[in-house]
Amino acid sequence: xxxxxxxxxxxxxxxxxxxxxxxxxPFLIFKGNKSNNSYINxxxxxxxxxxxxxxxxxCLKDVNFQGPTYGFPEAIAILGIIFLHYWxxxxxxxxxxxxVLYMVLVQAVFI
Amino acid sequence: MEEKNRALKxxxxxxxxxxxxxxxxxxxxxxxxxxxxxxxxxxFLMSLMALAGSAQYVAVTFLTSAFNPLYALLMTLIxxxxxxxxxxxxxxxxxxxxxxxxxLIFGMCDETFSIIYSxxxxxxxxxxxxxxxxTLLNHSYWVLGSVLGALLGSMFFxxxxxxxxxxxxxxxxxxxxxxxxxxxxxxxxxxxxCSVICLLVFGPSNFIIPSMIGIIAVLTITRKNYVREKELxxxxx
Numbered sequence: 001x002x003x004x005x006x007x008x009x010x011x012x013x014x015x016x017x018x019x020x021x022x023x024x025x026p027f028l029i030f031k032g033n034k035s036n037n038s039y040i041n042x043x044x045x046x047x048x049x050x051x052x053x054x055x056x057x058x059c060l061k062d063v064n065f066q067g068p069t070y071g072f073p074e075a076i077a078i079l080g081i082i083f084l085h086y087w088x089x090x091x092x093x094x095x096x097x098x099x100v101l102y103m104v105l106v107q108a109v110f111i
Numbered sequence: 112m113e114e115k116n117r118a119l120k121x122x123x124x125x126x127x128x129x130x131x132x133x134x135x136x137x138x139x140x141x142x143x144x145x146x147x148x149x150x151x152x153x154x155f156l157m158s159l160m161a162l163a164g165s166a167q168y169v170a171v172t173f174l175t176s177a178f179n180p181l182y183a184l185l186m187t188l189i190x191x192x193x194x195x196x197x198x199x200x201x202x203x204x205x206x207x208x209x210x211x212x213x214x215l216i217f218g219m220c221d222e223t224f225s226i227i228y229s230x231x232x233x234x235x236x237x238x239x240x241x242x243x244x245x246t247l248l249n250h251s252y253w254v255l256g257s258v259l260g261a262l263l264g265s266m267f268f269x270x271x272x273x274x275x276x277x278x279x280x281x282x283x284x285x286x287x288x289x290x291x292x293x294x295x296x297x298x299x300x301x302x303x304x305c306s307v308i309c310l311l312v313f314g315p316s317n318f319i320i321p322s323m324i325g326i327i328a329v330l331t332i333t334r335k336n337y338v339r340e341k342e343l344x345x346x347x348x
Contacts, residue, residue, distance in 0.1 A: 001148040007178045008153060014180045015170045016160040018187025019194070023219050026198030027205070027212075042334055043327070044196040046298035049289045050326045051193035053302025054319070055165065056286055058190075059279035061315040074279070081280055085287045092131055094287075098280040099139075103273035 069110040077102035118240035121233055126248040129222045133249065136164060137256020138263065139277045143168070145264030146274075147175050154261040158254045162220055166190045168278045189319045197224040204228075208239045215239075218246035220253075221285075294344060297337060301329045 003011065063071045081098035088094070137158070144154045157167055166187045173183040197219055204227070205215050223246050232241035289295040305325035309318040330337075 002175045003178055008149070008174060009156075010180050011170065011173050011178075011183050012153070012157050012160060014183040015157065015163065015166055015173070015187045018184045019161050019163040019166055019191050020217065021188060022191040022194035023198060023216050026195055026202060027216055030199070030202050039331075039334075040199055042338070043330065044199045046330050046337065047196045047326070048193055049295045049298040050302030050305075050330060051196075052282055052286050052289060053299050053304075054306045054322055054326065055190075055282045056279070057303060057306035057310060057322075058319065059282060061310055061318070073273075074276075077276060077280070078283055081283050082287065085284060091128075091284055091288075092135060094284045095132075095277060095280045096135060098283070099274065099277040102276040102280075103270075106273040107270055 069106075073102055073105040073110050076105060114237055115240055115244075118232070118236050119244045121236045122241050122244035122248060125226050125230055126245055126252070129226070129249050130252045132222070133252035134256040134259070136277060136281065137253050137258075138260035139274055140164075140167060141257040141260020141262070142264035143171055143260075143274055144174075144257075145261050147171060149174060149261075151258055151261035154257045155254065158257040162218060162250055162253055163187070163191060164220065164253070164281075165278060168275070171275075186319075189323070192323065193221075194219065197221075197228075200224075200228060204238075204242070208242070211239050211243045215242055215246055218250045220249065223249045294341065297333065297340075298330060301333070302326055305329060 001008065060074060063074050065071045077098050080101045081094050084090075084097045085094040140158070141151070141154045144157075145151075157170070161167055161170075169186060169190055170183065173179070173186070198216070201216075201219065201224070205212055208215055226245055226249075227242050230245075232238050286299060289299050306318065306322040309322040309325055312318070313321050
């Protein structure tokens with residue numbers, strides 16, 4: 001544990017508060033009536049896809065392409081996930097296989 | 112009681128894939144928390160209160176660096192900003208949920224949202240209790256999985272280096288799922304490109320907010336095009 005118990009509890013509350021704001025806000029803003037705003041509806045349709053793209057990049061933001069592993073473990077693991085996903089179409093196999101592949105790469109190959 | 116039983120029975124089969132996924136990701140989360148020195152109690156509390164997979168994974172970094180609650184709050188808001196759009200989609204469905212409504216909104220994680228958004232309960236089942244049990248079951252799986260992981264993590268020692276990659280793998284798989292539908296490719300690509308450009312320009316610690324603004328701007332500009340393509344697709348052209 002890096003933080004004290006009190007600090008840890010405060011961080012948990014912050015993560016909870018942040019999450020709840022994002023879940024409750026639309027219901028508070030558009031209280032009672034359905035949103036008839038076609039622009040908001042459009043964003044609601046397309047934004048989830050763009051948000052996942054952002055999250056993929058977010059996860060890879062600290063990969064260093066100038067060394068020491070040149071981003072090879074990440075690239076190989078993602079190619080592995082793509083291969084598994086198109087081959088078996090099993091979400092858990094793709095996630096599990098990709099993670100195990102990555103762990104092997106960073107623990108045994110690119111040390 | 113009879114009514115609730117029927118809703119629970121109708122809801123359960125829809126949650127089986129989430130059960131498997133949350134066991135896996137929950138266990139990985141519990142093991143990761145344990146590897147950083149945070150035991151089962153903290154993992155239980157976090158999963159019970161926040162119920163937010165990606166934010167909880169990222170929160171591991173808040174717990175392993177200098178104490179900064181405001182940063183934790185802002186990062187969580189940014190990571191979970193997509194929930195805003197789930198909420199907008201659910202305004203109508205949750206309108207008459209009454210006393211269940213606060214819990215339904217509280218538990219609206221990605222998986223719960225996607226099941227409830229895409230599933231209609233059988234005719235003889237109350238839709239609000241049906242949605243309630245989907246939310247409750249998924250919530251329980253997440254808490255159970257992460258607690259199991261925290262317990263297993265303290266019993267077995269293995270090299271967890273690279274385990275964090277499970278989150279990246281999850282998002283890559285969700286992304287691939289979206290990519291299969293032609294219609295979703297443009298917004299998915301806009302998300303990746305705006306983020307990569309902003310990452311290169313603003314650097315790893317400051318690129319999220321510019322990316323979100325960029326994404327909204329490009330989505331707004333390309334709206335007419337998207338709407339037209341959608342109409343063409345619906346006409347079967």
